[in-house]
Amino acid sequence: xxxxxxxxxxxxxxxxxxxxxxxxxxxxxxxxxxxxxxxxxxxxxxxxxxxxxxxxxxxxxxxxxxxxxxxxxxxxxxxxxxxxxxxxxxxxxxxxxxxxxxxxxxxxxxxxxxxxxxxxxxxxxxxxxxxxxxxxxxxxxxxxxxxxxxxxxxxxxxxxxxxxxxxxxxxxxxxxxxxxxxxxxxxxxxxxxxxxxxxxxxxxxxxxxxxxxxxxxxxxxxxxxxxxxxxxxxxxxxxxxxxx
Amino acid sequence: xxxxxxxxxxxxxxxxxxxxxxxxxxxxxxxxxxxxxxxxxxxxxxxxxxxxxxxxxxxxxxxxxx
Numbered sequence: 124x125x126x127x128x129x130x131x132x133x134x135x136x137x138x139x140x141x142x143x144x145x146x147x148x149x150x151x152x153x154x155x156x157x158x159x160x161x162x163x164x165x166x167x168x169x170x171x172x173x174x175x176x177x178x179x180x181x182x183x184x185x186x187x188x189x190x191x192x193x194x195x196x197x198x199x200x201x202x203x204x205x206x207x208x209x210x211x212x213x214x215x216x217x218x219x220x221x222x223x224x225x226x227x228x229x230x231x232x233x234x235x236x237x238x239x240x241x242x243x244x245x246x247x248x249x250x251x252x253x254x255x256x257x258x259x260x261x262x263x264x265x266x267x268x269x270x271x272x273x274x275x276x277x278x279x280x281x282x283x284x285x286x287x288x289x290x291x292x293x294x295x296x297x298x299x300x301x302x303x304x305x306x307x308x309x310x311x312x313x314x315x316x317x318x319x320x321x322x323x324x325x326x327x328x329x330x331x332x333x334x335x336x337x338x339x340x341x342x343x344x345x346x347x348x349x350x351x352x353x354x355x356x357x358x359x360x361x362x363x364x365x366x367x
Numbered sequence: 368x369x370x371x372x373x374x375x376x377x378x379x380x381x382x383x384x385x386x387x388x389x390x391x392x393x394x395x396x397x398x399x400x401x402x403x404x405x406x407x408x409x410x411x412x413x414x415x416x417x418x419x420x421x422x423x424x425x426x427x428x429x430x431x432x433x
Contacts, residue, residue: 175380176380176386178386229393236388
């Protein structure tokens with residue numbers, strides 16, 4: 124058990140792991156992304172109430188779900204970096220931030236585009252949407268905060284604290300549709316009890332959610348590999364690996 | 368396919384611009400976050416390899432001189 128934990132803290136091991144998984148995960152994710160999109164766009168049935176504009180959910184929902192899950196990854200890495208001072212943990216924290224920002228941006232933009240024909244407005248200052256916007260600012264804040272410090276050790280610590288404090292926002296986003304009177308519809312997929320969505324729409328949606336998780340993992344590994352290459356450009360292990 | 372024709376699929380019941388636009392923008396964002404680390408790794412690796420070559424040739428030159 125401890126050996127596994129140690130391996131996760133070892134840059135050469137993590138670099139090698141990313142290097143090995145990326146060539147497999149990249150084509151699988153791209154194919155899954157295209158398949159899922161085509162399924163949702165062309166093969167899933169039309170919604171009787173919202174018409175064809177509902178097809179946006181095949182991107183909107185997965186992006187939003189993984190944007191929230193990704194925040195836990197970032198905050199957890201921040202916690203590990205603060206408590207145990209593992210350098211790789213703050214590399215992981217920084218790797219997660221731009222992906223989370225991109226996912227949140229996708230969720231917000233596709234939501235706005237869906238809102239126009241469905242609600243009649245691009246944007247409403249509604250609990251769910253506003254808390255999602257705050258999530259976007261938190262992700263961007265972590266990226267900006269890291270750049271703002273000259274001393275990168277202090278920068279990583281500040282980012283870790285910001286991401287941990289920001290965790291408060293996550294349950295607020297989850298519960299926003301129940302706590303406040305909100306224009307945003309509550310979750311249709313439930314883990315307990317039956318889902319309020321038909322199987323012909325549920326399967327492509329679940330497929331896209333899994334795909335967005337896989338894409339998150341892929342981007343995480345790419346960003347980690349990029350950071351490690353930057354940080355360890357002078358190291359013997361990386362030089363040996365690249366020139367062999 | 369759910370739609371009867373390509374034109375129907377493009378029209379999306381009158382919401383074509385919204386649906387295709389949302390997918391288009393999302394794919395552009397995904398493309399960029401995917402491409403950024405890949406290109407960066409390429410540039411960094413090229414730099415590291417070049418530096419290694421430079422060191423190697425400097426070493427050879429020094430050995431020849433002595």
